């Protein structure tokens with residue numbers, strides 16, 4: 001078959017091992033997964049209720065416009081309903097953006113390392129990739145502006161950045177948008193928006209009114225705890241949103257996902273609770289890292305990227321034996337680091353003990 005050449009250099013997404021698989025292999029009673037930044041507190045109880053009541057009539061197509069959800073979000077955020085584009089996760093919105101704006105002969109600029117789906121989808125569209133290294137975990141915005149040329153169509157800003165957790169602050173974003181040519185789409189992926197506490201974080205949505213080339217991505221997969229239902233969205237000026245809505249599939253979000261997202265969005269008390277608990281647990285964990293003399297990147301998210309004196313694979317292997325699945329930074333483009341999702345209090349304390357033991361083992365190695 002004569003598929004695009006680029007597919008010779010790519011492979012299908014390989015998910016981390018499933019919990020059940022690891023549990024069986026290692027004969028462990030319990031596994032704590034802290035690898036994918038999922039919400040350990042689950043999701044709003046109200047979601048279960050509405051799903052129970054409305055999980056029927058699967059023979060009927062969903063509302064392709066996601067009217068109720070669109071109304072709820074646009075009212076809350078003071079938007080025109082048509083400024084929103086829903087996707088099967090924000091992953092799909094990323095794909096739609098690439099299909100609309102990128103093709104052979106164009107290029108796209110992103111940080112490295114950052115969320116891999118920008119590059120993955122851009123490559124499939126035949127675009128050239130310009131990757132600008134992070135500066136101590138932060139986007140090098142001047143470097144990204146310097147990388148712009150005639151063929152640049154899309155710039156990706158991941159804030160907070162996955163895998164480092166660092167945000168782009170308000171003055172930096174403002175200056176970036178001021179300088180960036182208006183015919184380049186600037187994507188601000190805020191998958192961890194709800195976890196941000198920094199005082200200098202930008203009110204990203206306020207820039208949509210000023211910059212017609214700016215789009216913000218949000219998701220129900222992280223703080224809202226609905227990763228398994230696959231729903232996320234983009235918010236942009238009408239011109240951009242309209243075009244993205246043309247390019248998306250007509251029924252790209254399911255009935256269940258729409259129902260659940262409406263209830264989850266309305267229950268901001270749950271978001272406040274789980275974000276509050278997460279940030280408390282994060283502070284305790286960070287205090288532990290400080291005690292151990294381990295350095296880490298500034299994080300405005302529900303995960304921390306920790307710098308290690310050894311390969312991240314070693315700590316990964318050690319912790320999995322104890323029933324904790326984390327992400328080694330080796331595969332994330334960050335050697336000698338691990339990315340750990342902030343979990344429940346007791347689990348974090350237990351894992352901290354294991355990390356301390358691991359560090360002792362390796363300190364003895366060094367002597």
Ligand SMILES: *Cc1c(COP(=O)(O)O)cnc(C)c1O
Nearest residue numbers: 089090091115162191219221232
């Ligand atoms: C998890 C994540 C997403 C993907 O979210 P979905 O809505 O589940 O597709 C997008 N961007 C970043 C930076 C993420 O970490």
